[in-house]
């Protein structure tokens with residue numbers, strides 16, 4: 795096969811050279827609400843083409859590769875107990891959950907993924923929709939995970955509407971959302 799980034803022949807979807815050069819993360823923090831930040835590792839434009847793999851047969855491999863170069867490194871340096879909660883980890887048409895794939899790469903002795911803790915009761919798609927549309931169609935998140943410190947995980951933040959809703963649902967359930975982690979921020 796060919797590396798998706800440089801198109802050279804490779805036995806991986808993203809060749810080792812491109813993982814070093816192209817997937818070197820740069821950490822960026824955006825405050826969504828007082829006391830609630832989202833940390834991203836890439837600008838959206840940088841990895842937009844790769845993120846489209848979400849809808850392909852090998853999407854889980856691509857997501858895992860990106861996460862191992864970013865979320866995993868973050869997790870390995872995080873030394874306090876918390877639950878890692880992917881946003882709405884339901885299976886997509888390809889039979890995997892892209893957010894669950896991300897959360898799984900963060901498992902350490904301190905960080906425990908909880909894949910089934912946060913679901914949207916309304917599965918409206920926000921992709922390409924305006925802020926007005928997003929605000930008019932809340933996702934209706936419900937958190938059923940443990941109380942304690944929670945790190946929310948998603949692939950992309952754009953307006954932040956989804957993460958703010960998720961934050962509120964976790965708070966309502968008596969848990970403590972620390973911050974959110976995403977691969978890419980569309981606003982950087």
Ligand SMILES: [Zn+2]
Pocket residue numbers: 797798799800801802808809810811812813
């Ligand atoms: Zn390459």
